[in-house]
Amino acid sequence: MTLVNRLRSVAVPFIFGVGFLAFWEGAVKFFHLKPYFLAPPSKILSQFFDNASRIWGAASVSGMNALVGLVAGTVFGVAMSFILSRFRFLSSLITPLAIALNAIPIFVLVAVLNNMYSITSEIPRRIMVSLVVYFIVLVNVAKGLTQVKTTHLEIMHSYAASDIEILRKVRVPNAVPYLFTALKISAPAAVITSFVSEYFGGSQNGLGSRITSNIANSKNAAAWAYVLGACLLGLAFYLVSVVLENVASRGAGATNNTNK
Amino acid sequence: MSAVHVAGVSKIFNQGTPKQVDALVDVNLTVEPGEFVSLIGPSGCGKSTLLRLIANLLEPTTGAVTVNGKTAAQSRLDQDYGMAFQQAGLFDWRSVAKNIELPLELKGWDKEKRAARAQEMLELVKLPEFADLMPWQLSGGMQQRIAIARALAAHPPLLLMDEPFGALDEMTREYMQGELLRICAETKTTVVFVTHSIPEAVYLSNRVVVMSPRPGRITEVVNVSLGANRSEDTRAADNFFSGITAVREALRGTHADHANAGAVRGVEDR
Numbered sequence: 001m002t003l004v005n006r007l008r009s010v011a012v013p014f015i016f017g018v019g020f021l022a023f024w025e026g027a028v029k030f031f032h033l034k035p036y037f038l039a040p041p042s043k044i045l046s047q048f049f050d051n052a053s054r055i056w057g058a059a060s061v062s063g064m065n066a067l068v069g070l071v072a073g074t075v076f077g078v079a080m081s082f083i084l085s086r087f088r089f090l091s092s093l094i095t096p097l098a099i100a101l102n103a104i105p106i107f108v109l110v111a112v113l114n115n116m117y118s119i120t121s122e123i124p125r126r127i128m129v130s131l132v133v134y135f136i137v138l139v140n141v142a143k144g145l146t147q148v149k150t151t152h153l154e155i156m157h158s159y160a161a162s163d164i165e166i167l168r169k170v171r172v173p174n175a176v177p178y179l180f181t182a183l184k185i186s187a188p189a190a191v192i193t194s195f196v197s198e199y200f201g202g203s204q205n206g207l208g209s210r211i212t213s214n215i216a217n218s219k220n221a222a223a224w225a226y227v228l229g230a231c232l233l234g235l236a237f238y239l240v241s242v243v244l245e246n247v248a249s250r251g252a253g254a255t256n257n258t259n260k
Numbered sequence: 261m262s263a264v265h266v267a268g269v270s271k272i273f274n275q276g277t278p279k280q281v282d283a284l285v286d287v288n289l290t291v292e293p294g295e296f297v298s299l300i301g302p303s304g305c306g307k308s309t310l311l312r313l314i315a316n317l318l319e320p321t322t323g324a325v326t327v328n329g330k331t332a333a334q335s336r337l338d339q340d341y342g343m344a345f346q347q348a349g350l351f352d353w354r355s356v357a358k359n360i361e362l363p364l365e366l367k368g369w370d371k372e373k374r375a376a377r378a379q380e381m382l383e384l385v386k387l388p389e390f391a392d393l394m395p396w397q398l399s400g401g402m403q404q405r406i407a408i409a410r411a412l413a414a415h416p417p418l419l420l421m422d423e424p425f426g427a428l429d430e431m432t433r434e435y436m437q438g439e440l441l442r443i444c445a446e447t448k449t450t451v452v453f454v455t456h457s458i459p460e461a462v463y464l465s466n467r468v469v470v471m472s473p474r475p476g477r478i479t480e481v482v483n484v485s486l487g488a489n490r491s492e493d494t495r496a497a498d499n500f501f502s503g504i505t506a507v508r509e510a511l512r513g514t515h516a517d518h519a520n521a522g523a524v525r526g527v528e529d530r
C-alpha cells in the first residue's frame with residue numbers, strides 16, 4: 001500500500017466520523033431535541049470525562065468478566081478441539097451442535113445460571129462469556145486441526161511420521177492462525193456477552209447495568225457516556241487480539257502469508 | 261536387486277459399492293537402480309495411484325510392490341524414498357532450511373547434522389542463500405526446488421514425483437528438467453516421474469511407461485534414452501523428436517473409446 005492509499009484509508013472514515021458527529025450535534029441544536037430524547041455528542045463527551053472514574057470502575061468489572069471468560073473459554077475450547085480432532089465420531093456429534101449454538105443468543109442462559117449462584121456473584125457472567133468463547137474457539141481450532149492440506153499429510157506419511165508427529169508438526173501449526181481468527185471473533189463477543197449478561201440481574205456494577213440504570217433515570221447523556229466506555233472496551237479487546245495475532249505470526253515468520 | 265518391482269498389481273477403489281473404480285488392473289513394472297522412468301497417460305488412467313502404491317501411501321487390492329528388495333511398507337518406514345508433488349507442499353510456518361530438515365527431524369538427527377545437510381541440499385539445488393527465507397517469499401520454481409531438496413535430504417535412493425512441474429510456466433519447467441537431471445546424476449537417484457507432458461517424459465526418461473484408462477493399465481513401454489549429456493540442444497535433436505513421435509503414437513491407442521485399445525501392445529524398443 002502506498003502512503004497516499006494508506007492516508008486515504010484512514011482519512012476517509014475519520015472525516016466521515018467527524019462529519020457524522022457534527023451532523024448529530026447540529027441536528028440536536030437545530031431541532032431543539034430534548035436531552036432525554038437525544039443528547040448531543042458534546043454533552044456525552046463532557047459526561048464521559050465527568051464520570052471517568054466511575055466509567056473506569058464499571059469497565060473494570062465488565063472487562064474482568066470478559067477477560068476471565070475469554071481465557072477460560074479459549075483454554076477449554078482448545079482442549080476440546082484436540083479431543084474432537086482425535087475422535088472423529090465425537091466431532092460429528094458436537095460440531096453441528098456448536099455451530100447451532102453459535103447462531104442463537106445463548107447468553108440468555110445467564111438467567112438460569114444466576115439462580116445457581118449468590119446474587120452478587122460474577123461467576124454466572126463469566127461462565128456465560130466462557131461458553132460463548134468456548135464454542136467459537138472450538139469450531140475454529142478443530143477446523144484448523146483437521147483441515148490440513150492433503151499434500152502435507154501425504155508428505156508426512158511418506159516419511160512414516162506417527163500421528164503424534166503429524167499433530168505436532170502439521171496440525172498444531174496449521175491451527176494457530178485459526179486460533180487467532182477465533183480470538184478476533186471472540187474478543188468483541190466476550191465483551192458484548194459480558195454487558196448483556198448484566199441485564200439479567202446480579203450486581204449492578206458493570207457497564208451494561210450502568211447503561212440501563214442511567215436510561216431508567218432519564219440520564220440520557222450519562223447512559224451514552226457509558227456506551228462510549230463500552231465501545232472503547234470492546235475496541236481495546238479487539239485491538240489486543242489483533243496485536244497478539246501479529247506478534248504470533250511474526251514469530252512464525254508468516255506475515256504477508258499469501259495462501260488462503 | 262531392482263529399485264522398484266510391481267508385480268500383478270490391481271487397485272480397486274470402493275470395491276463392491278456403486279462407486280467402484282478399477283483404477284489399476286494387472287500392472288507389472290520393474291525399475292532398475294539409477295533409471296529414470298516416466299509414467300504418462302490421459303488423466304484418470306491411474307498414474308498417481310501407481311505412484312502412491314509404490315510409496316505405500318495406498319495398499320494394492322491384489323499383487324505385490326517391492327522397493328529396494330523390501331516390501332513397500334518396510335521401505336516407507338525406512339524412508340527409502342523421497343516424494344514431491346505438483347504442489348510444492350512446503351510448510352508455510354517453517355523456513356526454507358527447516359522445511360528441508362523435516363525428514364531428518366523425523367529420523368531423529370541432531371541439530372548440527374540437520375543444518376549441515378540442509379545447507380548441502382540448498383547448494384545442490386543452487387539456492388544456498390535462501391535458508392532463512394519463508395516459503396511464500398520464493399517463486400513457484402524455487403519452491404519446487406526446495407521441495408526436491410527436502411525429498412532428497414535424507415539421501416534416499418529413490419525419488420517419486422507426481423507432476424512436480426505441472427504448475428510451472430514453460431521456461432521454468434525446462435530449466436527445472438535440466439536441474440532435475442543434473443541433481444539425479446550427481447546423487448545417483450532412481451526416479452519414477454508422473455507427467456502428462458510428452459516432451460517432458462521424453463527429455464527426462466530412460467523409459468516412458470504409457471498407460472490407458474478404464475481400467476487403468478500399462479499399454480506400452482517406450483525406450484527413449486537420449487544419453488547422459490542432455491542439454492538444451494537435445495530439444496532440437498532428431499532422436500528427441502522421434503522419441504516424442506513414438507510416445508505420441510503409443511498414447512493414441514490409449515483412449516478408452518478407441519476401437520483397438522490393445523493393438524499397440526508390444527511395440528517396445530524403437
Ligand SMILES: Nc1ncnc2c1ncn2[C@@H]1O[C@H](COP(=O)(O)OP(=O)(O)O)[C@@H](O)[C@H]1O
Nearest residue numbers: 273274281283302303304305306307308309310
Ligand atoms: N481415493 C480414491 N477413491 C476413489 N477413487 C479414486 C481415488 N483415487 C483415485 N481414484 C480414481 O482412480 C482413477 C485413477 O486416478 P489417478 O491415479 O489419480 O489418475 P491420474 O493420476 O492418472 O490422473 C480415477 O478414476 C480416480 O477417480
Ligand SMILES: [Mg+2]
Nearest residue numbers: 307308309422
Ligand atoms: Mg494424478
